[in-house]
């Protein structure tokens with residue numbers, strides 16, 4: 488029998504989109520209610536490019552944290568071919584940033600300023616390797632001739648594996664892995680390499696997007712893959728292996744932008760992730776590994792202390808209820824629906 492009550496150190500989210508302005512103010516409390524810290528993605532329009540941008544964005548985030556919540560945003564810079572290594576070094580040394588983010592140009596939402604020619608990013612990457620600054624990577628190639636379901640695996644072969652050989656000291660987090668190939672690649676690296684896994688990729692496979700009609704609220708990038716890949720992700724997340732940790736990739740888009748002839752990529756899970764994870768880990772008979780995945784492995788990789796507070800979750804007979812939409816001044820944002828009820832609640 489699985490325990491029906493579990494206490495873990497308070498979790499963090501190692502991959503989060505907060506956006507800005509009205510959207511930021513509406514979605515941030517959904518994260519700060521559950522998580523002590525989050526790695527904040529820099530793909531705003533325009534992106535967070537410099538130390539000064541990161542300081543200004545961090546201030547806007549901190550202002551939006553409800554007074555009763557205890558939350559620290561961990562900032563990132565958006566890596567471009569023009570990123571100045573000295574600015575990166577200054578931002579890291581004074582604690583402004585925790586990582587840089589690499590988007591292959593055109594790979595995902597707001598990635599137009601990303602890297603096209605990796606050679607041009609080498610001076611920054613070399614500086615990062617020297618200083619130990621982590622690089623978060625959206626691991627998909629963008630070549631038109633590569634099938635969208637293969638783009639992660641091809642990225643590993645063409646970009647990540649050569650980069651690892653060339654700069655083994657560079658600390659890399661392969662974000663939101665979605666494939667067995669991703670899991671295998673992570674496991675083939677003993678040092679300086681880790682991966683985040685989202686909640687939704689543990690729950691849906693690609694059928695959720697396409698069977699019985701097209702379901703835009705299950706569409707994100709990297710797109711969910713076949714069932715065998717979902718199972719590989721579940722095995723990795725629930726293994727306790729320190730190289731895998733939670734990054735929700737909670738990515739709000741308004742319903743108008745999702746339910747459109749060209750709907751945006753992104754799934755919003757900030758408000759129900761913790762309870763969903765308890766459900767998933769219980770299904771895998773791995774509740775004892777939830778703390779490693781959600782609360783311990785991430786800080787260990789980033790070289791940060793674990794959160795001091797704890798949370799207690801308990802399984803009850805009544806289902807947990809979550810807001811199914813977040814109301815923002817820009818419009819409604821639909822919350823990820825796992826397709827089943829969840830009985831895990833925060834204990835009072």
Ligand SMILES: NC(=O)N[C@@H](CC(=O)O)C(=O)O
Pocket residue numbers: 504530595596597625706707708709736738739752753754
């Ligand atoms: N995951 C997504 O589908 N979308 C993210 C971008 C990203 O993380 O790739 C977003 O910013 O909306």
Ligand SMILES: [Zn+2]
Pocket residue numbers: 595625662663708709
């Ligand atoms: Zn991404």
Ligand SMILES: [Zn+2]
Pocket residue numbers: 502503504528736738
């Ligand atoms: Zn993301």
